[in-house]
Amino acid sequence: MNELIKTITRDDGTIAVSGRELHDFLKVGKDFSNWFKDMASYGFEEGKDFSPFSAKTPNGGRPRIEYVMTLDMAKEVAMIQRTNRGKQARQYFIEIDKQAHHDMTGLSPATRAAVAATQALAAQERRLNRVDAKVNAISDIVSISTMDWRRATRDIITKIAHMRGDDYQATRKDIYKDVEQRGGYSLSTRLTNLRNRMAGEGQSLSKRNKTNKVDVIGNDKRLIEIYMAVVKDHAIKYRVWDDEY
16 A cells, blocks of 8 residues: 555554644645644643654754654544545545554454564664664763764753653753763762862863852763763663654
């Protein structure tokens, strides 16, 4: 069957649909954000029928909010349109649903569970491989440019903060705490010592005040390795690079 509208197979084997993909196919006369809000008002629940996520814009501008919906919601949204394209989309989703169920026909419940578990593990492995590739790339930057390394980790922490619904400072504070626990260090003590050394060298008070815990980490190769590992763990926990919605 030709792909009329892109669908996504989630880690648990269920099928989801991009709200924007469906919006583009339906060719409705309203911008995506307002249209989706209208559709959600028909009684659909966030976290159950649809989920928002932040995505990059094609032109590289500020991230925009996208939505992914369940296949059942996509069917109903298509029906709500009461247009030929809406009918076509609904029939397409019904066929997708039938095909998914047909693939499991004849399998015992135990086998179905095993297949689903295998699919979930495979998806998890793919996600971890993507995270490893991202973090390893940043690790390579460390030996080339301290500024690039700092900028890269700052961007990741910003994404982690977004995924956990918290602000940047609180997220970075939790990461620092994990770094201290893992390394057996007190970053606050090291920061005080660093500022004292800077004062002894005659560096200005403003420069000393701008010095932070990232500067402390940047002065110790082992701390950098611990910091990178902690950032990676937080990125995995909050599924920062999980693009399989």
